[in-house]
Amino acid sequence: MLEVLLGLFVVLIAxxxxxxxRSAMERPSTQTPPASALRSPAKERPVLTESPLDAADPPASTSAVGLLPMELLPPPPDGPHNDRVAEGTAQPGGDPNVSQTPPDPREDHGPPSDAAPSDIVRxxxxxxxxxPTPLYSLSDESDRPGRPGLWHVITVEYESRPTTIGRLxxxxxxxxxGERDGSGGVVSSRRVTYLDVGRGPHHSVMYLSPNTFARFGPARKIAVSVSSAGRELAYATLAGDQDHSWLTPSGPSRLFSRQRTPFWLIDYDLYDSEASPTNTAGLSTDLRK
Structure with a gap:
């Protein structure tokens, strides 16, 4: 009997x-796949095929970035604005003190064209x-204050009527x-443009440097013309001189606007912001005709 029970137990174990x-063979495999198989196809770096632009140098109108060509913006079309030099600019090779960038016409808010000049600027x-030259002290051993020079300054006090003039x-x-030898002397001219001139009283100044003042003395004749958007608004001369025949600059300009002098930071809020000054040697005198 015992032998029968042992036999049944062995059969059950088998x-x-x-x-x-059989269960293990029918169960799906749970083996962990390699890391490359788990990577999402969307995350794969795309393989860039060679572009025809890579086989040779790109043309002038395109620039290659990696393997992807990028079109450049075409140059601006030629127009009448490229055939002239705007006010306040100079041709290449001209006066380095003159701005090389023409003024943006969108910022040139001129006064109303139907207003009388005296209703705009007076x-x-x-x-x-x-x-004398202002002295600035520095806490440095190399500071060597010399004898201050003497500047000759021309001052115009004027009043602006409109709310704002973009460029004046x-x-x-x-x-x-020219007094001693009877010659016509030396004539200098320079234009300075102020930006965003508001309504009310203002000051405009121009300077002769100490060296020029020591050589030639004070200005014998002075004239000032005020304009905006190509329109003359006011004109004045020293002592009411009505002779306009001398308004032809000779040689380089010896006049300096305020921002080119050591007076620039003194009474800063009294003066309007300047655009780059313009050397007007050879300026047409049509304003006086």
């Missing part, structure tokens, strides 16, 4: 082993004075020397 083996006074230009003429 059946269990067979069942476990010159109150034109005067001259001699002022002052053209100065000054005649110096």
């Amino acid at each position: 059946c269990l082993l067979v069942w476990r083996i 010159i109150r006074s034109l005067s001259t004075a001699d002022v 230009s002052f053209t100065y003429w000054a005649m110096m020397g």
Whole structure:
């Protein structure tokens, strides 16, 4: 009897082993796939095929970035604005102190064209004075203050009527020397443009440097023209001189706007912001005709 029970137990164990083996063979594989198989196809770096532009140098109108061509913007079309030099600019090779960038016409808010010039700008006074160079002290051993020079300054006090004038230009003429030899002397001219001139009283100044002042003396004749958007708004001369025949600059300009002098930071809020000054040597005198 015992032998029969042992035989049945062995048969039962054998059946269990067979069942476990068959179950293991029918179960799907749970082996972890390689990392490359888990990567999403959307995350793969795309393979760039060679573009015809890569086989040779790109044409002038395209520029290659990696393997992807990028079109460049075409140059601006030619127009009448490329055939002239705007006010306040100079041709290449000209005066380095003159702005090389033409003014943006969108910012040139000129006064109303139907307004009388006297309703836009009115010159109150034109005067001259001699002022010494301002001294700035520095806490440095190399600071060697010398004897201050004497500047000859031309001052225009004027009043602006509109709320704002985008660009307001002052053209100065000054005649110096010529008293002793009877010659016409030296005539210098320079234009300075102020930006966003508001309503109310204002000042405009122009300077002769100490060296020029020591050589030629004070200006004998002075004229000032005020204009905006190509339209003359006011004109004044020293002592009411009505002779316009001398308004032809000779040689380089010896006049300096305020921002090109050591006075620039003094009474800063009293003066309007300047655009780059313009050397007007050879300026047409049509304003006086």
